[in-house]
Amino acid sequence: MSLTTRAAVVESGGAPFTLSDVELDEPGPQEAVVRMAATGLCHTDLGVASGGLPFPLPGVLGHEGAGVVEAVGSAVTGVAPGDHVVLSFTSCGGCRNCRGGHPAYCATWLPLNLIGGRRADGSSTISREGEPLGGHFFGQSSFAERALVDERSLVKVDPDVPLASIAPLGCGVQTGVGAVWNVLKPVTGSTIVVLGAGAVGLSAVMAAALTPATTIVAVDRVGERLSLAKELGATHTVHAGEADLGEALAEITGGQGADGIVETTGSAAVLRQGVDALAARGTLVIVGAPAFGTEVALDVNGMLGGKQVVGLTLGDAETQTFIPALVRLVKEGRLPLHRLISSYPFADIDQAVRDMVAGKAIKPVLVF
Numbered sequence: 001m002s003l004t005t006r007a008a009v010v011e012s013g014g015a016p017f018t019l020s021d022v023e024l025d026e027p028g029p030q031e032a033v034v035r036m037a038a039t040g041l042c043h044t045d046l047g048v049a050s051g052g053l054p055f056p057l058p059g060v061l062g063h064e065g066a067g068v069v070e071a072v073g074s075a076v077t078g079v080a081p082g083d084h085v086v087l088s089f090t091s092c093g094g095c096r097n098c099r100g101g102h103p104a105y106c107a108t109w110l111p112l113n114l115i116g117g118r119r120a121d122g123s124s125t126i127s128r129e130g131e132p133l134g135g136h137f138f139g140q141s142s143f144a145e146r147a148l149v150d151e152r153s154l155v156k157v158d159p160d161v162p163l164a165s166i167a168p169l170g171c172g173v174q175t176g177v178g179a180v181w182n183v184l185k186p187v188t189g190s191t192i193v194v195l196g197a198g199a200v201g202l203s204a205v206m207a208a209a210l211t212p213a214t215t216i217v218a219v220d221r222v223g224e225r226l227s228l229a230k231e232l233g234a235t236h237t238v239h240a241g242e243a244d245l246g247e248a249l250a251e252i253t254g255g256q257g258a259d260g261i262v263e264t265t266g267s268a269a270v271l272r273q274g275v276d277a278l279a280a281r282g283t284l285v286i287v288g289a290p291a292f293g294t295e296v297a298l299d300v301n302g303m304l305g306g307k308q309v310v311g312l313t314l315g316d317a318e319t320q321t322f323i324p325a326l327v328r329l330v331k332e333g334r335l336p337l338h339r340l341i342s343s344y345p346f347a348d349i350d351q352a353v354r355d356m357v358a359g360k361a362i363k364p365v366l367v368f
């Protein structure tokens with residue numbers, strides 16, 4: 001028996017999000033129906049909606065959110081109806097990286113989450129008037145009042161925490177925090193530099209403030225975001241439009257360079273500047289994604305001082321342990337996510353998109 005719900009559908013690449021009634025397929029053995037409370041908007045949604053990625057359209061996007069489980073498939077054991085859940089990415093659970101605790105590097109990550117639009121068996125999760133739509137986005141497609149969610153995309157969370165306050169944890173926040181905690185792992189006295197003070201970058205700043213790093217530098221072109229970064233734990237800021245990044249970082253670090261850099265802008269030029277600004281044995285984490293096929297040049301001899309450049313997906317987090325920890329920090333006020341969030345009614349999704357593109361909203365959250 002299928003279930004009708006209201007979803008934001010993108011009809012074709014470059015088209016707006018339009019609300020439309022859709023039918024969710026019956027939950028498979030390892031799926032659950034979730035009544036969405038809130039879902040965050042992320043640049044990946046906009047990239048797909050613009051037609052920049054080969055996801056099948058018309059389709060339903062949305063890949064971070066929070067809600068309440070309404071029904072579960074026959075083999076679901078991790079959640080039950082009534083449970084509060086945060087939605088994140090899915091993975092196969094059986095490949096080498098899944099078994100090793102690195103599901104973001106699942107062998108089937110791309111088709112299961114980003115570009116497939118269907119379940120692993122090829123069946124569709126969402127249809128409209130009998131025609132299949134692109135769905136199963138990150139195992140969820142949560143721009144909808146109800147979502148059919150893969151069990152591996154679900155994380156059961158503390159029901160005492162308001163769902164709208166933790167809706168963005170599953171993608172952008174997890175990515176920024178994971179870049180610092182799971183990759184850079186700053187030791188006492190480290191310098192951490194965050195390039196780009198958007199939702200991911202500011203999450204990295206907040207995460208760095210919870211480590212023994214003593215110098216935390218936020219870099220952006222928007223003065224307001226730099227002010228916010230300072231309130232969230234940055235010890236220094238660099239206005240990229242006014243100062244030379246390399247000179248500014250050299251001054252802040254006494255000529256040593258940065259021990260860890262989180263690159264969130266997706267600009268190859270900024271990435272190169274970051275690598276040049278690393279200290280000996282420093283690591284730059286690539287988080288921002290440019291257009292497919294983008295390349296960057298490196299000064300090879302400059303790398304010989306033990307520098308590392310590492311790419312990152314979703315914070316390399318094991319969601320079942322990582323997200324509940326973040327929820328607890330939000331609950332205790334130690335991860336003040338609300339400073340990044342602007343709320344919109346679900347019906348105003350296009351306004352939320354416009355505000356995000358214009359830089360007015362750092363992390364729009366659609367509330368149902």
Ligand SMILES: [Zn+2]
Nearest residue numbers: 042044171172
């Ligand atoms: Zn995302």
Ligand SMILES: [Zn+2]
Nearest residue numbers: 092095098106
């Ligand atoms: Zn896997």
